[in-house]
Amino acid sequence: MGEQAGEQRLQPASGDSGNLCVSSRTRSRKEMDRERVREVKGADSGSGSARMELSTLDGLHAIVPQMSGGISISFSDVAKRYDLRVVFRAVSGEAQPGEVLVITGPNGSGKSTLLSILCGLLRPTRGEVLYRSADGGNLTRDAWGRHLGVVAPSMAVYEELTALENLRFYARVRGLASADADHRKLLERVGLDPERKTPVRGYSTGMAQRLKIAQALLHDPAVLFLDEPSSNLDPTGQDWLEECVRSLLEEARTIVLATNDRREMTWGSRNVSLAG
């Protein structure tokens, strides 16, 4: 049975990522946006392959509700059990805006369960999870759902619909005023053809994973929960995802990542390790 192994700071993968996290807290959102626009223009003129470079979110800022600041998550003494089976006991940790909290542990240790608890889909047996906005106020469970994006193997998009119809649906139920042009742009940025009329049922697992990522980024969430996000992605997709995560950190987003992938582990600035 698992138990929490503690929280520690990991060294960033490179000097760059560490600097990004620190500097993102000192710059305003508009300054970061302007800088990113300059970067995109540079990428366009240089390589002509802007589709797989930088953030997925360019152009969407104007159409989705903006958070005035980041959201932090803290959880303490969280435990989960199903009847007599204890999944984990007394897990604590936190993630601040601009940080990646990496949850690691062997198969069956409860990484995905902890992720589900943190994003509000499961109730913990014991312990509490707090979501704080930039002004220090606690967010309620209802308000919280609107500010997070999730990519997880256990969460699927609608197979009977096309990719564009999926994004259109999630935008409508989230009350976004985004237009089809924005959805097409987002699909292009995750490497999917927006004009493809095939329902998602006909997609490969990698393409479906890209669509899940697009769905998670659709509403420009302040917090992103990623459960093994690189799984099923080809090397190009994995590179793109890493760039995407780094650019999200620049924007002071909070990311919680459950993984055992060595490459994904290097993205973390904090770590919670679950014992098997």
Added chain:
Amino acid sequence: MSRWLAEALAVAAKDLRAEFRTRVALNSLVLFALTTLAAVSYTIGPYRLSTEDRPFLLSVLLWIVIFFAALAGLDRSFVKEEESHTAPLLRLAAAPTVVWAGKLLYNLVLIMVLMALLVPLFCVLMGFEIAMPWRFAAVLAAGGFGLAVTTTIIAAIIAQALTRGALFSVLSLPLLLPLLIFLIQGTTAVATGDLDTYRESLRAILSMTGAMTIFSAFLFPVVWRD
């Protein structure tokens, strides 16, 4: 309110689009209804019942066919979300009442499609003559809404259970039985032209449906989230 309605319509439209592409629930509903109707019309037909008993017995048969067809097809709305693992994202993206209203609209459309196909065919094949056609439409509309409301909340409950197959019918029967009795009574009244009984039945149907709607609206967020 308009935003809430737009979000609920989005859920209903998504379900209808998916349903008209796969036709799983629609096929179950229509095939069950048509098979039963064919069996009933073949064995009983329009002339085997006495004139005196005809309005009551045909009302019973009509609502039995609609009731069991509804049981055959309307449990899918939530079960499908859980089985295809789309429910978690929907929980995060939409407010519970939006999901409930969207699913209710979806079930309502399915049951209205079923009634639009079944009822005229039933009346023709069974020689069911209605003295007050517009009031018959009112009974059908109220009954359809009542069936949709009840089956929607039961579908939400059973979607969380492991043994879903029999549970839908087991839970539906006690909740729908009182409604079914008044629907039969109301249909008999509109067939015979008994205005007082029609009014009494319609009042009872609307009361039960209203109570079930309020009960469902409050219960659903608990069922959906926990």
